[in-house]
Amino acid sequence: MNKSSIFFALILLFLAKFSSAEADKSWIRINQLGYSPGSVKVAVLGSKESRNFKSFELIDAKTGKSVLKRKTGKDFGSYGPFRASFRLDFSDFNQSGTYFIKAGSARSPEFSISPDVYKGTADFALRYMRQQRCGFNPYLKDSCHTHDGYSLYGPMPEKTHINVVGGWHDASDYLQYSTTSANATYHLLAAYRDFKNVFSDRHQTNGLEGGNGRADVLDEAKWGLDWLMKMHPRNDWMFNQIADDRDHSGYRLPNKDSVDYGYGRGKGRPVYFITGEVQGYNKYKNRATGTSSTAGKFASAFALGAQLFTNYDNALAQELIDKSLSAYQYGLIKPGVSQTAPGSAPYFYEEDNWVDDMELGAAAVYQLTDDKKYFDQALNYGAQEKITPWMGADTARHYQWYPFHNFGHYELAVKSDAINKAKLISYYKEGIEKVWAKSKNNAFYRGIPFIWCSNNLTTSFAIQCVLYRRLTGDNTYLELEQAAFDWLFGLNPWGTSMVYGLPAHGDTPVDPHSSFTVLHNYPLDGGLVDGPVYGSIFNNLLGIHMKGEDEYAEFQSQLAVYHDDTGDFSTNEPTMDGTASLVYLLAAKESQSGEVLKPKK
Structure with missing residues (x-):
């Protein structure tokens, strides 16, 4: 391999690592249930870096093809764990299917657009x-x-x-x-x-x-x-x-x-x-x-x-x-x-x-x-x-x-x-x-x-x-x-x-504060958990004893915390x-x- 080839390969490796690091610091959040075709459809991009994302794309998950490209709009600034945040509005797209969103190197989970998305x-x-x-x-x-x-x-x-x-x-x-x-x-x-x-x-x-x-x-x-x-x-x-x-x-x-x-x-x-x-x-x-x-x-x-x-x-x-x-x-x-x-x-x-x-x-x-x-x-x-x-x-x-x-x-x-x-x-x-x-x-x-x-x-x-x-x-x-x-x-x-358990394919609570799950791992299908609380509230509650590692640790902030942990009766009951x-x-x-x-x- 000649010097120019080695140099080019190093550049590609650097860009790949940079892209990966960038993706690791930015996330796209969506409604995991999905969206009905005629509804408001918005995702949120949050980044731990002060970066100005210019655009995003809606990608057909089956074909891998981009079906919509839009500007991200303004940076709303810091919120919770994020230093930069953007609303990604794709409301005018109404074709049923399975999609994901890309912005820079950040990619959302897949989600559905369908009139039956909330059925049952x-x-x-x-x-x-x-x-x-x-x-x-x-x-x-x-x-x-x-x-x-x-x-x-x-x-x-x-x-x-x-x-x-x-x-x-x-x-x-x-x-x-x-x-x-x-x-x-x-x-x-x-x-x-x-x-x-x-x-x-x-x-x-x-x-x-x-x-x-x-x-x-x-x-x-x-x-x-x-x-x-x-x-x-x-x-x-x-x-x-x-x-x-x-x-x-x-x-x-x-x-x-x-x-x-x-x-x-x-x-x-x-x-x-x-x-x-x-x-x-x-x-x-x-x-x-x-x-x-x-x-x-x-x-x-x-x-x-x-x-x-x-x-x-x-x-x-x-x-x-x-x-x-x-x-x-x-x-x-x-x-x-x-x-x-x-x-x-x-x-x-x-x-x-x-x-x-x-x-x-x-x-x-x-x-x-x-x-x-x-x-x-x-x-x-x-x-x-x-x-x-x-x-x-x-x-x-x-x-x-x-x-x-x-x-x-x-x-x-x-x-x-x-x-x-x-x-x-x-x-x-x-x-x-x-x-x-x-x-x-x-x-x-x-x-x-x-x-x-x-x-x-x-x-x-x-x-x-x-x-x-x-x-x-x-x-x-x-x-x-x-x-x-x-x-x-x-x-x-x-x-x-x-x-x-809603949606079945999504990231949902698995360790709620409940005897049903702690003792027998019984599912609590359909149960709405308490939800996030101010960091100041959580830090002053009596009787909280976390049981496991916090999988959401990088998203906790003084603004609000949420733990999918049986020990947290304040956010996960x-x-x-x-x-x-x-x-x-x-x-x-x-x-x-x-x-x-x-x-x-």
Whole structure:
């Protein structure tokens, strides 16, 4: 080999190494579920070098040929682990197929563009809901917590037996909360009402395989309704939770849970009565002030359930009507919040708002009864909290503003005159604008705070955008809505989906904080994990013990961290209510997958 050949070979080797090093410092994030042909389609390029990428290409994965070339646009600058970041917009490409994106030497994972890309995803998320069932658990084909429970704080003699068997475990522990369960039930019911055509019937009422002539999402909602009725057994009785943090005694399956542990009775777990006053069995206490926050959620779930079950079970529908009216009245007993009760640890659901719950309750009862007094009350409640307070904020306490979006504005608007409808729509728009103001200056269009359960906030914000579009037909915020949805499925700094097993071929959680996976490696199909938190939050949490090597170490930052690790209950624990909200969002996306949706510029 002559000198010129050797020199040329060295140049090629240098360029190859340079190209490899460049690729190792730049990543392209996409929605791993894929994109429907008529939707907003954006990827994000993040680089640890301050480089100016000029263009990107969309490559057909089967042929290797470039089908689209576009300029990258502006550099949004640093975000999390990245020093440079770009939005790669290919929305005007609508041909179905499998593709990947290249920019410089960076290459995205392969993804699909197809009208069927979200087909079956809402039903898939229901798998986690069935797995969370208490009483009879269809996943384990066994029962648990069949002796629940005994009363605390109520007007009845202390430790009176109350039959509250059923419902869902709240997360990877076995506590059960009325506030999250009622919100979850409402989302499941609303998903069926608004997008019934996307749901299938493959399971029985008890969750076992086999159709029963009713969509599985309605079966799941009924499981929630049945338990809520037990938690509101009389007009003047309402309970807020089963168990407390004495539950946190280590990994065990629910059907192997010893109810003796910590409670000392052997006859079930404590059931906390809603008194509207401060509660907490040990060192820590909540800041409860009233009955409204939980009661309003009960009223809305019962009222919507009554509407939807009329054609299936008239007796049940009538009972739900009665329960919705009594629950709403219970919310008027002592206006205020009924927070969950802590004990030996300072963590509880610190819900500080309640007028949103009473607005939704009144709106749902109005739809049920057509009694205008409920409309007027709902409108008054809505005016007291126009936007959910976390929107536009940098932080909040755990579940401080819950639910994370206000369904009440939507439910009232669909039955309003033009003037009041416009007013309610403006509330949604104001909240979306506050998030947009914090989103528009970063490439991920991320304006949602990294507090505990940030994925739940992200899901709720996307739903608020969906509801706004359904009311107005205005696509102004379509790109922001899609960014929130995309974030959940891999278009984030870590490049991972936040939903276990979805998509099947993608990078999704495999080591969630759950006894199911720790003890037996059982899958948690469809479960939405908590999501990233601020580095400052993670560094100050108690009881975090990482179990394995951090595969996302190079993408962690002081801005936010996420770990696919069983030891991280702050970012990698699935939640029942977050997953139920995701069912609604996935159903909405599947139902519109054949539409052409262009953002308003």
